[in-house]
Amino acid sequence: MARHSSSRRKFIQNSSLAAAGFYIVPRHVLGKGYIAPSDTLNVAGIGAGGKGQGDLAEFFKTKKVNIVALCDVDDRAAATSRNSFPKAGYYKDFREMLEKEKKNIDAVSISTPDNTHANATLAAMQLGKHVYTQKPLTHDIYEARLLTDAAKRYKVVTQMGNQGGSGDGVRRTKEFIDAGLIGDVHTVHAWTNRPVWPQGIATPTGKFDIPKELNWDLWLGPAKYIDYNPAYLPFNWRGWWAFGTGALGDMACHIMDPIYRILPILYPSSVECSVANTWKDMWVEGSFTDSCPPSSIIHLSYPRTDDKGTIKVSWHDGGLLPERPDELLPEEAFGNWDGGVLFIGTKGKLLADCYGDNPRLLPTVKMKETLPPITLPRVPEGHYAQWVNACIAGHGKGVTSSPFEYAGPFTESILIGNLAIRSWMYKNPNLKGWNDKYLGRKTLLWDAKNMRITNFEEANQYVKRERRQGWELSL
Structure with missing residues (x-):
């Protein structure tokens, strides 16, 4: 574990543009005025609808990007992007697109369901393409560690799509904490209003015709084959373990980013959780283990990388909230609609909204x-343009706020929370009725070096999932 901590610190220290994990591209790298062809980035989009559509529009808005290829398994989702970029080649299989367009592509934007993030991202990196991958970076812990290692090997510009990582709020929060205004942080609470899609429900049933516009097999990707059901598309896949990562995967990369970016932590040493389920769901055969729960609370214990004790981090979702601090007046908002984060130190408390906005x-x-002066460099161009600028500058010259060297361990840390939830929901197929072997009654101990839970073997099936043939991952 010490090796990973040292590696992370060295990565931060070695960048002359870094200030404790915050990065900004120098203006002189880009020049002014006319944008030469060499300063134009040819981008391909894997996932052209939904969030992918928005991401491509943001890249194009920089006026430094050509959208040269589009890929989506569903023609209906891709329609707007195809109309916006009519000259771009269009594909349903990203593997075919990367092979045929590899000479035309400089960089790839990946915005698919979580299930296929790792496959698409690694394939692009192995071709030497810069990558921007939506959060969470991966679907499981093993994939996060793999992409962290891939970033070291393939030396391309990387960025995870947690836009708050380039925001002013998280930087101002760091300036407050570094100035000692709340003392040494020992406890942090983070929360969200998610899920806003169905969770804690029975697995969909019924027989449906696959829409002609959809390649269902490609949509499933590495997941086990199941019959098509419209309940999963276009958005509700987030609530199913086979494809999504639930409320934690959707929002923790935004809300917990200030915690992970500012505090001296890397991987948790232990995790425990509690999950909201109905009585029937908990104790009767046929419980809803395919679906993420409607709400949960997760407690993570992080050894400080400076060897000065531990920091307790708690996550609350599905409408559950931590105790409102006494220092907050009755009419003052506790975070915002999307959530918030509360730092508790030896001398005081600091509250921020989702994305680390509005720290107070x-x-x-x-x-x-x-208040302390502004000392950290900001990213006025924003998260998307920062990545574009870094790609144009080249690996080792431009920098990003959430490179995989940072985003990989961060995602891995988050997904340990989902491992705890799935262990809580685990039902032993050899037992009749509910399996109470874990059921939240013990703390799970995490061996970060070997990526294993050491005191509940059943939990380790959630570190690295089984993949369908043809969707294996290898560096």
């Missing part, structure tokens, strides 16, 4: 006192 000391009257 508690009680908020302290914000009228003399």
Whole structure:
């Protein structure tokens, strides 16, 4: 574990543009005025609908990007992007696109269901293409470690799509904490209003015709083959373990980013959780183990990388909230609609909204006192343009806020929370009725070096999932 901590610190320290994990592209790299062809980035989009459609539009908005190829398994989802970029080649299989367009592509934007993030990302990296992959970076823990190692090997510009990582809020939060305004942080709470899609429900049933516009087999990707059901598309896949990562996977990369980016932590040493289920779901055969739960609370214990004890981090979703701090006035907002994060230190507390926005000391009257100066570099161009600029500058010259060297361990850390949830929901097929061998009654101990839970063997099936033939991963 010490090796990983040292590696992360060295990565941060070695960048002359880094300030404790915050990066910005120098203006002189890009020049001014006319954009020469050599300063134009040819981007392909894997996932052209939904969030992918929005991502491509953001890249194109920089006026430094040509969208040269599009890929989507569903023609209906891709329709708007295809109309917006009519000259771009169009494919349903990203593997075919990368093979046929590899000479035309400089970089790839990946915005598919979580299930196929790792396959598409690794394939692009192995061709030497820069990659922007939506959060969470991967579907399982093994994939996150693999893409972290891939970033070291293939030396391309990488960025995970957690836009708050380039925001002013997380930087201002760090300036407050580094100035000692709340002392040494020992406890943090993070929460979200998600899920806003169905979770904690029975597995869909019924026989349906596959729409002619959809390649269902490609949509499934590495997941076990099941019959098509419209309940999963276009958005509700997030609530099913086979394809998504639930509320934690959807929002923790935004809300927990200030925690992971600022505090001296890397991997947790232990995790425990509690999950909201109905009585029937918990105790009767046929419980809803294919679906993520409607709400959960996760407690992670992180050894500090400076060997000064531990930091406790708790996650709350599905409408569950931590205790409201006494220092917050009754009419003052506790985070915002999407969620928030509360840092608790030896000298005080700090509250921020989703993405680390609007950080404020508690009680908020302290914000009228003399505050520390702005010292960290900001990213005025934003998360998308930062990646574009870094790609144009080239690996080792441009920098990004969430390179995989950072985003990989961060994602891995988050997904350990899902491992705990799935272990809580685990039902032993050899037992009649509910299996209470774990059921949240013990703390799971995590061996980060070997990526294993050491005290509940059944949990380790969620570290690395089984993949369908043809969807294996290898560096």
